[in-house]
Amino acid sequence: MRRLLPTAFSLALVLLGAALPALPASAQKVARGETPYATREDAMQFADDVAARRNLDRAWVRATIGGARLLPNVPRLMLPAPRGTAKNWRVYRSRFIDPVRIAAGVRFWQANAAALARAEAEYGVPAEIIVGIVGVETIYGRNMGNFRVIDALATLSFDFPQGHPRAAERQAFFRSELESFLSTESRTAENPMVPLGSYAGAMGMPQFMPSSIAKYAIDFDGDGRIDLVNNPSDVIGSVASYFKAFGWQPGVPPIYPVAFDEARLKKDVLLAPDILPSFSADSFVAGGAVLEGEALRHAGLLALVELQNGADAPSYVAGTQNFYVITRYNWSSYYAMSVIELGREVRAAMEP
Known part of the structure; x- marks a missing residue:
């Protein structure tokens, strides 16, 4: 789909x-x-x-x-x-990460904490990713x-x-x-x-x-019917079910920060596969990408994800298989980043 x-x-x-x-x-x-x-x-x-x-x-x-x-x-x-229309990640982001959506996400997470925790336990999909999807798509059922x-x-x-x-x-x-x-x-x-x-x-x-x-879609609360309009539990379970079906890997971050060693950077090579993870961490670094910490120990493949910012310099992240899975929901790296960042913002707003 x-x-x-x-x-x-x-x-x-x-x-x-x-x-x-x-x-x-x-x-x-x-x-x-x-x-x-x-x-x-x-x-x-x-x-x-x-x-x-x-x-x-x-x-x-x-x-x-x-x-x-x-x-x-x-x-x-x-x-x-x-x-010739220039893409702009900052403008795109501002449409989906705002105080209204974040506050609605906090309410949704708090009201459905048990279902989100169960979905994460059963399917391996973090609550913040599910919260990000529902928020970006419909502002938690508002639209x-x-x-x-x-x-x-x-x-x-x-x-x-x-x-x-x-x-x-x-x-x-x-x-x-x-x-x-x-x-x-x-x-x-x-x-x-x-x-x-x-x-x-x-x-x-x-x-x-x-x-x-x-x-x-699944009947996550076991009431005998699937309702994606009025039943948040079914919504949460169904989003988790979707991601698992497309290969979500539990415990793997969707993105890592990335910088560049300009002296040996082969950006064209790293960008050639687009968002399809194609490089081991070692080959990624050999191409001039700079990774740190957990990213250097990443066991799977990585992709260099470019997010254009209009006339300004692009932004970059290293995308994992889970980033690619999010784009199976909507084939756009900008969309996937909005889901990730909205989920993070909602989680951060709940921490106090």
């Missing part, structure tokens, strides 16, 4: 004032009510295919997809930032999204912007998420038109996509 970039990317569009292209003609017609999805041949063929693959009621699948509404602004939000999930997923399945450099791949992803959503909803007594989420179809406090709910 890709955790997308709904919050960060929408903020970037506002900050950048990016010019947004017009919707495709087919999408404009849906938006005006001229061609509802119920009369779209591609949407109804997809409905028939899903019903056959998943052994679902064909009329129910057709009615559900046919009742979806196009969200006119959503395709535009999927487009990448214009070329879980107001878009109907069926509308968001249908829009991105049938009207994904073709100007996106990976349009075919991303459209296929959202169609698979729509299929997963329909499969899950068919097994409940709930109305599939009711669930709300982000403009990308992510749901609940941890903003899980439908396929991740199916694969990784």
